[in-house]
Amino acid sequence: MVYSLGYRRPERVQRPSSSDSISGASKQKSIDASIHSYSSGMSHGIPEALSFDRIISGGTCPPCTTRDFMNYLKYIELAAENLQFHLWFRSYCKRFDDLPETEKALSPVWYQEHAEAETPNLRKKTVDPVAAAIFKGTDFASDPTVSEVSKEKNPFFTPPGTPNEDIKRDAGESLDSYEANLSAGGKAAHAQRAVNAFEDAGLKWKPLTVQPYREEVTRIISIYIADGGARQLNLSSKERNKLLHALQNTTHPSAFHDVANTVEWSLRCQAHPNFIRWTICNGNLPRVVFARGLGIAGIVGGFIAALLITLSSAGRAWRVISIIGFLIGISTLIAAWKGMCVVLHGMHHRHLRPWELFTSDDEPTSFDAKGDSIDTLASQDSNNSYEDEPWVAKYEKRNLIRKVFDREVWIQEPALRQIQDTIFLQAILGALVLSFIIVGIFCAVPRGGFF
Known part of the structure; x- marks a missing residue:
């Protein structure tokens, strides 16, 4: 099951230049609007299952x-x-x-x-x-x-x-x-x-x-x-x-x-x-860049195949073979442009975040009844600086290939999987339309007969 094909993921929201730039009444109005905006099931690309109140109340699964x-x-x-x-x-x-x-x-x-x-x-x-x-x-x-x-x-x-x-x-x-x-x-x-x-x-x-x-x-x-x-x-x-x-x-x-x-x-x-x-992004930055590279390579391969067949003496029907490269390349590129790797999505997996890779099993990860994390309550005097945390140096030492193929984990949150399914379907449909247009243009060109 997927959302509407017209679905768009949430837009990037920039911080205001000054906290005084928005009045208190406007802030309260925005808060009230946010609370009541999920009556239709979706608000600005966020389903009700992933609403702010649902996350804070503990009604979601990892990684949300x-x-x-x-x-x-x-x-x-x-x-x-x-x-x-x-x-x-x-x-x-x-x-x-x-x-x-x-x-x-x-x-x-x-x-x-x-x-x-x-x-x-x-x-x-x-x-x-x-x-x-x-x-x-x-x-x-x-x-x-x-x-x-x-x-x-x-x-x-x-x-x-x-x-x-x-x-x-x-x-x-x-x-x-x-x-x-x-x-x-x-x-x-x-x-x-x-x-x-x-x-x-x-x-x-x-x-x-x-x-x-x-x-x-x-x-x-x-x-x-x-x-x-x-x-x-x-x-x-x-x-x-x-x-x-x-x-x-x-x-x-x-x-x-x-x-x-x-x-x-x-x-x-x-x-x-x-x-x-x-x-929504299921891969780390090196994996997403790698996926974009594969998408571009697929598109280039499709163009080379279509061009060679067009310049040859083969019939027009053979030019349809190039649609495979266009379809794989364009769909991979569209998904990667939205931060998704289609290979990881096929298994509904995601990469572990850098700070999750080196987390020991005995570290507290749950939240207590008061709403604050156990370790946060225990160290409330500490600041939020993380530059000295052990995982920072360890992650920097990992080579690029290892980062591309980092450890994976299954996505437990159903609403997030549904969003990713929707984006993947959009990528496939978009790739189909573009691929047919490109291949149609090549099929309309007379054969070259050069070899």
Whole structure:
């Protein structure tokens, strides 16, 4: 079974020159359009079975899984931090929604109007009734934020401007399971980067409050938002400052709304179509170039055969033999021009990617229930640079012939095989039409009779 013969693979989507070039409303509109665009079964060359949501939710098979998408962003697009942040944010929203109402009330919803209001007035406007009931009769009754009196009573309170010393002081105390997994040096480094981020934005540092997940948010600021972060997102200064202003007051997921939309828009409307376009290619670059060479050789062979028969004294019917070379050469060239090798496609195989060739069997390749990869969670402080990974040097040492005939693996994803079948059929039909036209022209020419 194949798709429509008019099928076209996804177009290559270029990154916008500036993240400010597209407004937030336009990004949200594009995201909504992407979500609802699969009602007809196909959207911009991407079937519903390979939609962004299906890939992220784990409903696809190799080579179209979340892991494959992550590897593509890391090694090809060089933008893995977008998917890493998106997976973390999905997990964070779920965990925040699962909190008791008493804890969620400590972090009120962040609205856009809050960014334009003064902070003291903002606090008065955003007092939650549930929070007010919780703090009734305490020092927090008038304002569910840390008061001057509570600063002296709270042993975990960290005064502004001295995060490093106090975190080192409290390093031996287990605040919660999340902080228990961080060393004192790690906490100090994250806190210092968060301090610098807030100071650069002209905001006041609020390192630790009674709000849920405040320490985790501090770490996320250090990794994804602060300058020099291990996985710094490509945000405009306006988006960055708005996010820090929001996180200064609350840890509610709504504080990440604009940044989360920017990241999701980049993934849905730019990275995902490019990933599907790239995945359709079943061979590596040397194999595709080799296939193109074979296609050109087949076409040249067909021309030579047709020309020799035409110049000879043989009858016109013999010139039809040249159609074999034209058919094989043109179909191979059309398929190779779209990144496919017809030999590999005949077996529904694909080449292993360079980073897959040298992967050991004991490396974690699955994703946990929170949506992030096991190894990503274990090394969330690491950056996405891969130049020092062992496979880079090993792959460069492989000779060209070995790269052309690299190891192959069966394509498990049915929707991807269906796309490749469609492209292969298009190549055959296109080759048939062109071959008949070329051979017809040769048949119309009088024989030469030179030999």
